[in-house]
Amino acid sequence: MTEGAIYSIINLSYSYIPGTMALQNLSFDVDAGTALCLLGPNGAGKSTLLQVLAGLRPEYLGSIYFMGEEIRDILKSREKTYDFRKKVQILFQDPDIQLFSITVEKDIAYGLEHLSNDRETINKAINEVLKELGIEELRNRHPYTLSGGEKRIASLATVLALRPEVLLLDEPTSELDLKFKEKVLRILKSLKEKGKTLIIATHDLRILKSLCSKVALLNRTIKALGAPREVLSNKELLISNDLEPYDLRECSLSSKQ
């Protein structure tokens, strides 16, 4: 465990079905304020890792320390769990799971109502996040009736509204058009500048190139962990893990914005 690490992961393994490992012996630290991207083929365990880090799958093997305290110990105490949930929020890959209320507004309010009882503060936070994402018109819509991209951006709103310190984001930009992609990227960048910790599972080259400070190539185990340039330029490594090699020059224009 190193000082300043927000997460210290030691020998982490996770298995859904006895005999098969979704995650196997991961050990690494995540420093506060880092934007770590998880890259990996389908079924590599990215979503699993994010859910484990969110304290939602406590039956893992090994240890995970969050700000010096083992997650399983945190979950034993209500007060500590409450603080943990306040600090750490997760965006699920499937918006149909993230959105469970009658309207987008109520879905955004759901988490906020656990943090505050002041209706005004809650309404203000809802207005702010809807405006920030430019989705005011989705406010009273039923989540079941939204398009794929609209669902994604509404899901993101439920997470951003809580202003967490650590954001665990599972494919935050998939299904989004260019306008929304750039908007989300801009928001994530400003969060990073504010010192928030981001852990993002993504294949989005824009995020990988212009946001991430570190990339972890995950394929059940950590295959590589380092600066984006270092990992992404290793073509053989990418190909051997069923990933498309990226052309790092491409997209450099948009990353200047």
Place this chain on the structure above:
Amino acid sequence: MRATDKTVNELSKFVMDSLTPESNEGLLKSLTPESLIISSFALTIASVVAESIYALIFLAATSLLIAVSLGINLRRFLIRAYGFVPAFTALIALPAAFSFITPGRPLLALPISSWGIYVTYEGVKAAATLVLRVTASVSYLTLLTLKYGLSNLAEGLRKLNVPNEFINVLHFMLRYTLTLSKCLMDMIMAREARKLGDEGMIDYWRSWGEGLGAVQLKALKISEDIYMALKARGYGLGIDSGGARLKINSSLMLLTASVIAGAVVTSWVIH
């Protein structure tokens, strides 16, 4: 679509619709789920214990009034509360109207009256009482599900100090029912889209059997995942800075008390 598909589809739609609340606000704005839980619980109890048929009519009719003031779509409410369940109860209560179950004064002669079977006044009254009782109780519970989402209701119950284990099980069961309905509808649509030509009866039932098993597993998985998403945003912690404070809406309590008083008075006066 085959008849079975259609029936299952309609039933699923009905269940989903009954468990999905509306978002519009009525006269009783700023109403908290816990207030409505108390109120509908009190009125349901009143409907269960009321003896007089007039009091039951009064209670059933008042639920309409409350539904309107809560901003619930009247048509939807009528179908949910006054449709399927009362019709089903009526079917079950029907034999009670006949002299062989409830003997009494003849009300209606039948072609088989010569055998001593006829509709009795007491019998009709007994059947009507049962149907009205069920209608009134169901309608107050319908108010709850049409007004609030499952997670809001769960939080409301929690504030009323109902044990967590009980709430979690109830919440999970309702969530599962809702998800199962949606998955069933999705399956019927997906099968319809992939079906080439007409399948034989045996194939049809075999694929239904397999499909049903798969759908149940899928619904279970989705419900579990949603439960995880709820937890991620603080579900069940109940130590928030006061979001968990009990807020009882006094105008609703007053309304509830007057409705119960009204029912009592009705049963006296018309007696």
